[in-house]
Amino acid sequence: MADERNTKTGGGFSAAERAAMKQRAAELRAESKASKGAAKKQQEFQACLDAIAALEGTDKKIAERLHVIVSEEAPQLDPKTWYGFPTYARNGKNILFYQPASKFKTRYGNIGFAEDAQLDEGEFWATAYAVLDVTPDAEKQLRALVKKAAG
Template identity: 65%
Template sequence: MGTTGFSADERAAMRQRADEIRATKGLKGAAKKAQEYEACIAAIDALEGVDSEVATLLHRVVTEEAAHLDPKTWYGFPTYAKDGKVIVFYQPASKFDTRYGTVGFQDAAALDDGDMWPTVFAVVAVTDAVEKKLRALVKKASG
């Protein structure tokens, strides 16, 4: 069988997303949200080092600044959604063996600012300045 052009890590992430969908198949309402919440917490708990610190900070910030967002996972990433649409997620450095993890915002996030704006932010340490910036971004993005 030929290669697909995807790395082993990318194929694993796609399988993980399929597993996420299967895990909530047939669940509705509170049961589905509870399952997704548990998956998000498990994804955060599985992280180590700076990845764990950033994911934990993001979870706390979302809980405090945008409690209306629903925790879940998306390709195995700790993720927060509004009306089923991903708003913000954390992609840990360990996921694809990269130099830094990123906090990313999807197109449903209300970050629009003119003709061009950033949607992904590299995070190499949890500091007061990082927390302040993250709080402002999450608050704005969550509408």
């Protein structure tokens, strides 16, 4: 029996991957029609909150906690969505995001860091972290990563 999360449809993409691409296309259409400046940032902020509110269970708990952590440790980052993921950007460049487990039916969600995150250390560093829960120890590490990534 095929694993549902990897079941491919026409074109070589799974149904979940195609849905994510459609979501991103809708985000881009909305951005092109969006207001400029503060109004645009407010629309993106609301989209991020809506994406978090639509989550359930552990995904929602982690995304809500991540939102608080980013707000406290890196208030200069702008909340938005990217492929439907709660995302935080600096000067329009994505810095970090939460990919919920429910999105692709995986065992755990990921907190990912984009290439503009300031986490580079030598030749090798992590760009994503699996998250099962935001315990006090995990939160301490996450706060440090968010602060460093935001610069």
